[in-house]
Amino acid sequence: MPHSDLLPSLLYKINENQLALEAAILELSNWVEARGSADVADNVRGALDTIDKNEEVIKLTLAVLMTPE
Template sequence: MTPDTLPSLLYRLNQNTHAVASAIEEIARWIDQQDPGAMSDVLTRHLQVLADNSEVIADSLAELSVKDAKY
């Protein structure tokens, strides 16, 4: 793996995390429409973990990109 590969890989993994979170949100909405409150609370809590971690991941990727650009 080259030094350029790691930031790209991490960026793609972060994109995948956002895509999975969006899909789960859509499923939670659908479940809520079918049976309000059934599972959406559980899904919402897990989505909050993804959202909380997303900011840290984005900041870390930005920092990594800046460090990578210096070299």
């Protein structure tokens, strides 16, 4: 298998890891907020918005890369 065929799979797995980290960090921000640090939780959620904003483009690009020619 050529190395170029591995790239889409690698990117897919990296994206999967990113989404898992996003979910874990969101859980932590909820925990922090429940303990009275709403400002910190809001800052964390603001940073996580970037992942959400980019997710659709990443999914579409991966779909194109994984489609056989």
